[in-house]
Amino acid sequence: MSRARAVAACAVTAAAITLGGACGGGTSGPGPTRTVTATAPTVTVTAGGTSETTGESAQSRYLNELDPLTATEGIDTGTAEINGTGFARSVTLACNAAGPVNSAEYNLGRHWTTFTATAGLRDDSPTGGSLTFEVAVDGTRRFRETIRLGASREVRLDIRNALRLKLTVSYTGQDASSVYYGSWGDAQITGGKP
Numbered sequence: 001m002s003r004a005r006a007v008a009a010c011a012v013t014a015a016a017i018t019l020g021g022a023c024g025g026g027t028s029g030p031g032p033t034r035t036v037t038a039t040a041p042t043v044t045v046t047a048g049g050t051s052e053t054t055g056e057s058a059q060s061r062y063l064n065e066l067d068p069l070t071a072t073e074g075i076d077t078g079t080a081e082i083n084g085t086g087f088a089r090s091v092t093l094a095c096n097a098a099g100p101v102n103s104a105e106y107n108l109g110r111h112w113t114t115f116t117a118t119a120g121l122r123d124d125s126p127t128g129g130s131l132t133f134e135v136a137v138d139g140t141r142r143f144r145e146t147i148r149l150g151a152s153r154e155v156r157l158d159i160r161n162a163l164r165l166k167l168t169v170s171y172t173g174q175d176a177s178s179v180y181y182g183s184w185g186d187a188q189i190t191g192g193k194p
Contacts, residue, residue: 059192062089063117063184066106069164073102080183082120083152087185092122093169095131097176103168113160113191119145120152122181126174131182134168146172152185159189 064077073094080090093102119133127149135143135157142157159165169182 060188060190061192063091063106063167063187063189064089068104068106071102071104073099075102075104076181080181080185081123082118082183082185083150084123085118085152085185087118087183089187090183090185091117091167091187092181092183093167094179094181095169095171096179097171097173100171101168102182103166105164105166108159108162108165108189110161110163111192112162112189113158115155115157115159115165115187115189117155117187118152118185119155120147120183120185121149122183123149125149125180126178129174129178129180130172131180132170132172133182133184134166134170136164136166136168137162138164139166155184160191165189 068075071093076092076094078090079086079088080092081087082090091104093104095102115135115137121129121131130146130148132144132146133153133155134141135155137157137159143155145153147153167184167187169180171180174180
């Protein structure tokens with residue numbers, strides 16, 4: 001193994017150990033609000049073939065820990081089961097014919113780099129349902145997809161230098177008397193400034 005790879009492997013192992021300790025030793029489930037700091041190694045190979053490793057600090061927050069600036073029909077936070085998988089830190093927006101669009105907007109303060117979530121209908125939504133999921137960053141739509149009950153979609157967006165993040169679910173016209181639950185499983189922003 002080259003010296004650069006050996007140094008990088010040691011740095012990655014050290015970062016994984018540090019991250020495991022910061023996350024409570026791998027426990028899951030709702031708990032107190034936490035900001036997790038992980039150290040990501042940067043390996044530089046110089047002309048002489050030697051390498052240096054430096055750390056770059058990054059933070060992450062789950063959206064269920066934050067208060068939205070606005071929420072049109074209210075939100076539910078906590079555990080959501082989407083397509084048979086449980087997500088402990090989720091944001092759920094309900095809608096139906098009477099309230100066909102529901103959204104929540106968050107202040108990012110231009111401090112974050114990535115938004116990730118698993119989008120889909122919560123498993124207790126009515127059979128045959130579907131919703132349209134959208135993410136807008138500073139007023140520009142960056143993701144839009146109609147998802148049926150029993151399906152999910154991984155969402156990962158670059159949000160560098162963004163001020164606002166808006167999550168929206170829209171009713172697609174099925175049974176007007178039923179309520180459908182659009183969930184953003186483990187919705188998270190990462191890369192924040194410490």
